[in-house]
Amino acid sequence: MKKTILAFSAFAIVALAACGGTEKSPEQTATEQAASADANKAPENPAADPERGMGKFTSVELGPIDATKAAAGEKEYEVKCASCHKLTDEKLVGPGWKGVTERHKPEWIMNFVTNTDEMLDKDPKAQAMLEICLVRMPNQNLTDDDARNLLEFMRKNDGAK
Amino acid sequence: MKNPTKILPVVLAGLSLTATMVGCKPKTAGTATATDAASKVYVAPGKYDELYNFVSGGFSGQVAVYGLPSGRLLRVIPVFSQDPEKGWGYSEETIPMLNTSHGFVPWDDSHHPELSQTNGEVDGRWLFINGNNTPRVARLDLKTFRTAEIIEIPNSSGNHSSAFTTPNSEYVVAGTRFSVPMDNENGDVPINTYKQNFKGNVSFLSVDPQHGNMKIAFQIMLPGVDFDLAHSGKGPSDGWFFFSCYNTERAHTLLEVNASEKDKDFIMALNWKMAEQLIKEGKGKKQAVNYAHNTWDEASHSAKSVMEKEVTVLDYKDYPGLVYLMPCPKSPHGCDVSPSGEYIVGSGKLAALVPVFSFAKMQSAISAKNFEGDYQGIPVLKYEDVLHGEVKKPGLGPLHTEFDDKGNAYTSMFVSSEIVKWRLSDLKILDRIPTYYSIGHLHIPGGDSKKPYGKYMVAYNKITKDRYLPTGPELAQSAQLIDISGDKMKLLLDYPTIGEPHYAQSIVAEKVKGNSLKFFKLEENKHPYKTMGEKETKVVREGNKVHVYATAIRSHFAPDNIEGIRVGDEVYFHITNLEQDWDIPHGFAVKGANTAELLIMPGETTTLKWKPEKAGMYPMYCTDFCSALHQEMQGYVRVSPAGSNVPIKFSLNQKDSTVAVAD
Numbered sequence: 001m002k003k004t005i006l007a008f009s010a011f012a013i014v015a016l017a018a019c020g021g022t023e024k025s026p027e028q029t030a031t032e033q034a035a036s037a038d039a040n041k042a043p044e045n046p047a048a049d050p051e052r053g054m055g056k057f058t059s060v061e062l063g064p065i066d067a068t069k070a071a072a073g074e075k076e077y078e079v080k081c082a083s084c085h086k087l088t089d090e091k092l093v094g095p096g097w098k099g100v101t102e103r104h105k106p107e108w109i110m111n112f113v114t115n116t117d118e119m120l121d122k123d124p125k126a127q128a129m130l131e132i133c134l135v136r137m138p139n140q141n142l143t144d145d146d147a148r149n150l151l152e153f154m155r156k157n158d159g160a161k
Numbered sequence: 162m163k164n165p166t167k168i169l170p171v172v173l174a175g176l177s178l179t180a181t182m183v184g185c186k187p188k189t190a191g192t193a194t195a196t197d198a199a200s201k202v203y204v205a206p207g208k209y210d211e212l213y214n215f216v217s218g219g220f221s222g223q224v225a226v227y228g229l230p231s232g233r234l235l236r237v238i239p240v241f242s243q244d245p246e247k248g249w250g251y252s253e254e255t256i257p258m259l260n261t262s263h264g265f266v267p268w269d270d271s272h273h274p275e276l277s278q279t280n281g282e283v284d285g286r287w288l289f290i291n292g293n294n295t296p297r298v299a300r301l302d303l304k305t306f307r308t309a310e311i312i313e314i315p316n317s318s319g320n321h322s323s324a325f326t327t328p329n330s331e332y333v334v335a336g337t338r339f340s341v342p343m344d345n346e347n348g349d350v351p352i353n354t355y356k357q358n359f360k361g362n363v364s365f366l367s368v369d370p371q372h373g374n375m376k377i378a379f380q381i382m383l384p385g386v387d388f389d390l391a392h393s394g395k396g397p398s399d400g401w402f403f404f405s406c407y408n409t410e411r412a413h414t415l416l417e418v419n420a421s422e423k424d425k426d427f428i429m430a431l432n433w434k435m436a437e438q439l440i441k442e443g444k445g446k447k448q449a450v451n452y453a454h455n456t457w458d459e460a461s462h463s464a465k466s467v468m469e470k471e472v473t474v475l476d477y478k479d480y481p482g483l484v485y486l487m488p489c490p491k492s493p494h495g496c497d498v499s500p501s502g503e504y505i506v507g508s509g510k511l512a513a514l515v516p517v518f519s520f521a522k523m524q525s526a527i528s529a530k531n532f533e534g535d536y537q538g539i540p541v542l543k544y545e546d547v548l549h550g551e552v553k554k555p556g557l558g559p560l561h562t563e564f565d566d567k568g569n570a571y572t573s574m575f576v577s578s579e580i581v582k583w584r585l586s587d588l589k590i591l592d593r594i595p596t597y598y599s600i601g602h603l604h605i606p607g608g609d610s611k612k613p614y615g616k617y618m619v620a621y622n623k624i625t626k627d628r629y630l631p632t633g634p635e636l637a638q639s640a641q642l643i644d645i646s647g648d649k650m651k652l653l654l655d656y657p658t659i660g661e662p663h664y665a666q667s668i669v670a671e672k673v674k675g676n677s678l679k680f681f682k683l684e685e686n687k688h689p690y691k692t693m694g695e696k697e698t699k700v701v702r703e704g705n706k707v708h709v710y711a712t713a714i715r716s717h718f719a720p721d722n723i724e725g726i727r728v729g730d731e732v733y734f735h736i737t738n739l740e741q742d743w744d745i746p747h748g749f750a751v752k753g754a755n756t757a758e759l760l761i762m763p764g765e766t767t768t769l770k771w772k773p774e775k776a777g778m779y780p781m782y783c784t785d786f787c788s789a790l791h792q793e794m795q796g797y798v799r800v801s802p803a804g805s806n807v808p809i810k811f812s813l814n815q816k817d818s819t820v821a822v823a824d
Contacts, residue, residue, distance in 0.1 A: 078694035079683055083714040083739055092814070093717070135715055135788050141680070141741040 053123050055111030060148075062106060065156050073146075073153025080140045081150070087157050094133055101151075101158045109154065110147045113140070198653040201644060204231040209674070212606055212667045214619070215274045215288050216640070218242075219661025222269045224290055224301065229606070229617055229667060230642055232656030240299045240308045241269030241292045245757035249308075252759055253733065253768035254688075260466035261295050261313050261453045270294045272663040273324055273390075277368070281328035281395045281611030285672035287373050289324035289333045296320030298335055298366055300373055302457075304678050309457045312375050315344050315450035315472055316362045316382075322391040322404050322496075326368070328611065332378065332433065334393075336363040336404055340385035340411075344450045355413040359385035362474075363404065365433060374456070377469075379440050381431065381483065382476045384537035385411050387420070388429075390495055390561075395611055396502030398520040400434035403505050405489065405496035409536065421511065425488040425544070427536070428496055428507045430523060435483055436475055444480070445473040460687040462765045478538050485527060486536055487518055488544040495561035499570070499585055500611050504549055508559040508572060515559050515572055517588060519549035550588045555581045560601060561664075563608030565615030565645055573603040573620065580620060580643070582650060594650040596641055598624040605645065606667035614669065618643045618650070621662040628655055638662055679743035681764030688766035690735035695719040700811040707732045707809070713747035713761060714739040715788040717813065718781070721796030725809035728776055728802055734759075737766040748784025751798060758784045773800040 052058065077085075084093035100109065104125070112119045112126060116139040119126040130136060142150070204210050210228025213235070218225055222242030226235045243250030243259070250259050250267055259265055269292035276283040287309075288301040296314040301307065314320050319338030326333045340359040342348040350358045361383035366375045387408040394401035406427045412419035439445065448471065455466045477484050491509035498505050505518040526532075526546040533543045558576030565571070569591065571582050578599050582592040602621045606614035620643060625636040637657030644651040683693065692698055692710040698719045701708045707730050712719045718736070726732055736749050740763040749759040754771045761767045773779060783794035801807040 078696050080694070080739060080741060083695050083712060083717070083719060093715070135790055138715055138740050138745065139742040141682075 050124055051105050052107035053111035053115070053119050053126070055115035055119070056144075057107045057110040057114075057147075060106040060110060060151070062155070065160055066152055069149045069152035070156040071153075073149035073151070073156075076142070076146050076150055077153055080142070084135075084137075091133075093135055094137060095129065097154055097157055099158060101154050101160070106151055109151055110144075112137075113142055113150060114144065114147050116140075194652050198644075198651070202230040202232065202642060202654045204228065204233070209670055210235075212614070212617070212669055213673050214604075214606075214665060214667040215276070216621070216658055216665040217271050217274050217290060217663040218659050219272065219638075219663055220270050221660030222271050222292070223659065224271065224274060224288065225659045225662075226306065227640075227656070229619075230653065232640065232642060232654050234659075236306055237659060238301060238306055238308065240290060240301065241266075241271055241297065241311070243267040243757075246760070248757050248759045248767065248769070251757035251769075253770055254463040257464040257466035258308060258311055258455045258457065260455055261297070262315075262451045262468070263295060266295050268294075269297065271299075271660075272321060274664060274666045275324050275326050275333070275609075276666045276668055277330040277373070278326055278328055278610060279330070281399075283607055283610055283612075283666065283668045283672070285668050285676070287330075287368075288666065289326060291320045291323035291335065293319055293321055293338070296335065296337070298324045298333055298375065300333075300368075300375055302373070303673050304676050305459070306677070307457065309373065309459075310375055311453075311455045312366065312377065313452035313454070314364050314377070315452040316360075316380055316448075316474070317341075317364065322363070322388045325391050325393055325402075325609075327393045327402070327433070328395045328399055329370075330368045331370075332365040332367055333375065334363060334365055334391055334402060334404075336388035336391060337361055338387050338389065340387065343382070343448070345448050352413050355385065356411055359411070359413075361385050361388060361406075363388060363391075363431070364472075365436065377452075377472050379436060379445060380472055380474045381436060382474050383429075383484070384477075384539070386426075389493065392496055392498045392505075392609060394498060394502055394520065395500075398498065398502040398505075400432060401520075402431045402433050403496050403498060404429045404431065405493040405507060406486075407492040407494075421492060425490050426492055426509075427486040427541070428489045428493060428505060428518065429539075430485045430487060430505075432483055435480070439475055439480060439483075440473060445475045447471050448474045458687075459681070460685060462681070462686065462688050462767065484539050485523070486539050486541045487523065487547050488533075488541060489516055489518075490514070495559070495572075497562040497564075497570075497609060500564050500566070500613055502611075504585055506562040506570060506572070508561060510558060510560065510575070512559065513554065513557075515552040515555050515562070515583075516544075517549040517552065517585070518547050522549065523547045552581075552583050552588045552590065555583070555590065556593065561603055563603055563605040563618065564613050565605060565608070565618075566613045567615055569615075571603060571605065571608075571618060571645070573600040575599055575601065575623070578622075580618070580650065582645075592648065592650055594643060594652065596620040596622055597628050597639065597655070598622055598626060602662070602664045604665040604667065606669075614667070616644070616646050617653075617667075618645045619665060619667075621658070621665065623661070625657075629657060680741055680745075681762060683737075683739065683741060683764045686737070686764060686766060688735070688737070690733070690768065691766045692735070692737040694739070695813070698811070698813070700725075700809050702809050705730050709734045709811075711736050712739050713737070713749070713783065713794075715745070716783070716790040716794040718749075718783070718794065718796050719813040720811035721781075721813050722815065723797070723809075723811045724799040724801075725807045726773060726798055726800045727805050727807075728773060728800060730773070732771045732773070732798075734769045734771065734781075735766055736761050736769075738763050740764070745787060746785050747787055747794070749781065750784050751781040752779045760785060773798075776800050776802045776805075 089096040089098035212229040214227040239249035277287040296317040300310040302309040317337040321338035322336035367378040389405040408420035489507035491511035493507040495508035532540040556574035556577040620641040642654040738761040
């Protein structure tokens with residue numbers, strides 16, 4: 001007898017839960033739709049590759065140093081990066097930039113500076129650095145061009161010609 | 162064991178007794194709340210509300226932003242009052258926003274927010290709100306949720322019938338509650354010369370359709386009554402503005418008795434399109450006045466205050482046809498226009514009925530020149546001629562009316578603490594719901610526009626008493642969310658407000674949230690003391706003024722060690738936040754500063770002025786938790802006595818000098 005009651009109430013709870021779970025107010029549905037619409041707008045990220053990170057840059061062509069780009073990159077560096085990164089190998093808030101283009105593929109660098117939050121959450125190399133620095137690198141909202149210019153400046157800083 | 166059959170009748174009797182008692186008792190919270198209320202106001206964690214709700218902060222002088230239906234407080238936007246939390250009215254950049262012809266005024270009483278409109282519908286660009294005490298109108302930018310402009314109203318005292326707009330926000334109105342001698346006249350007159358010397362005045366502020374900038378386009382000088390509330394015509398009545406007037410007795414003392422002598426006061430109908438035309442024709446008198454016009458510039462992250470010197474005034478006596486009066490019983494307060502624009506509802510605070518005027522009938526009576534006489538030279542229409550009808554026995558103390566999208570009106574009843582729902586077409590009362598307690602304004606999203614969003618209504622109550630846990634003699638005033646989607650109104654939620662809520666506005670979230678700015682772009686920063694990167698940081702002495710060009714980023718200030726400041730110096734910390742990500746402000750505070758903190762948004766430069774009064778070491782730090790090493794975001798300022806020759810020195814990450822220390 002007791003068991004029957006228990007079983008029945010369990011069934012009732014399940015039934016109730018099922019109702020609660022499926023019932024959505026129109027506004028909830030609306031926000032969910034809005035949320036998924038936002039997600040659709042985000043650039044498609046190919047699966048992570050530890051070498052190039054995650055983000056829109058899958059292949060970056062490098063040539064001889066483009067002085068104009070490197071100069072624009074340096075300007076960008078002074079405003080948005082220099083607070084935390086030195087141009088030597090000394091770690092400040094983040095690692096020094098000396099040798100950065102040897103430690104990372106150009107794609108990885110451009111993905112990291114433009115897709116910072118996702119990389120910090122998922123990319124093993126970015127996460128390993130976060131464990132050392134303990135300050136999440138700010139997303140400085142760089143454009144694709146900004147990122148490319150910065151890369152050129154990093155290459156120049158590493159002695160590329 | 163007792164005989165169960167003996168107990169049962171007793172229990173039943175008890176049950177029926179309880180049921181009867183519940184039936185007789187006035188509705189309490191428990192019984193008045195809809196049974197499905199919780200699910201209707203529940204917004205799951207991480208989900209957004211359906212509407213933004215902008216509520217006047219009353220004597221806080223600010224605007225509170227809530228989410229509906231949850232009633233969650235999303236933000237308090239400082240407008241007329243200093244807000245140390247945000248540095249508003251304390252930082253050098255924001256101080257000019259509170260400038261007036263009376264100097265810096267750090268407080269006001271904000272009453273009636275009004276969203277900007279396009280074609281009579283709320284559009285989510287700006288929010289206007291009045292300052293009641295030192296008469297002002299503010300415009301808030303809904304891209305940044307900041308006050309973008311404040312304009313003082315000359316020839317006015319107590320800007321109450323404001324800040325209502327025309328259907329395309331061509332104009333925002335302001336009207337004087339206190340009649341006073343005009344600003345260019347001698348106000349130093351005996352009070353008992355009220356009838357000779359005191360005048361009424363309403364102002365029309367034009368709004369630039371592109372950028373929102375306001376300008377006092379013209380004022381209309383009127384008899385010395387008290388203007389209370391207002392609403393624009395729309396649809397067929399577009400081009401007219403309606404103002405409620407009380408104290409047509411023109412009393413200057415014990416108004417609660419002396420301004421209640423007459424059976425009827427007026428709703429004033431003002432033809433603003435005619436006034437606009439007159440101004441175009443160069444009519445009106447230029448009058449010398451002095452009022453502050455304060456604007457916020459987003460590029461320089463700074464405000465400037467300009468004293469304006471002139472206003473154009475149209476005297477109603479010179480332009481017949483500009484204004485008419487409709488008699489309205491017993492000191493009308495609310496003056497509300499139906500979504501169709503045909504009906505104007507006046508709410509006489511002491512009347513036992515709610516008169517509803519017809520715009521079409523008003524037009525006919527004006528054409529037929531059918532007047533019962535004039536008041537101070539303004540034609541007075543006959544009550545019966547312009548009346549659509551009266552809502553009979555609505556309750557006690559009618560104050561304000563809002564409208565839904567189904568042809569119904571809702572009037573708040575202050576004295577009987579209730580909202581009464583009635584039909585516009587036949588004026589039949591359909592429903593009533595108690596409010597807790599003593600409701601003032603009520604609000605339906607879009608409820609004063611062409612297109613109400615008839616799902617929710619909010620009651621803004623003046624008295625709270627036992628609705629919340631007691632907090633001493635003063636309690637937060639209560640808002641109550643009511644479901645109006647069905648035939649019967651249903652109470653859903655109580656939630657506290659800031660200051661005293663008067664009027665409110667709401668808009669579906671979609672019209673605002675997509676435009677919300679996430680951060681200011683560093684490359685667009687035009688602040689004269691900006692610091693574009695740590696390389697540019699410096700400390701510059703100019704006599705006894707010291708300018709600190711500093712930056713903030715997670716998680717340090719540059720510079721974070723400053724020496725060479727002297728007692729007697731005025732130190733200006735200009736902090737540029739180098740972050741370029743959403744929701745990463747840095748705070749800044751220095752010990753002993755008798756201002757407030759700074760709260761610097763990403764990409765913004767903000768300035769704190771500090772006058773250290775004694776020599777010593779003064780720590781400074783970031784006040785807004787920014788990262789795991791936020792607590793390390795700190796530094797020191799060394800202050801030496803006046804006349805000291807310690808040179809200006811500033812640094813970041815400079816290691817200690819290696820001076821041998823004797824053991």
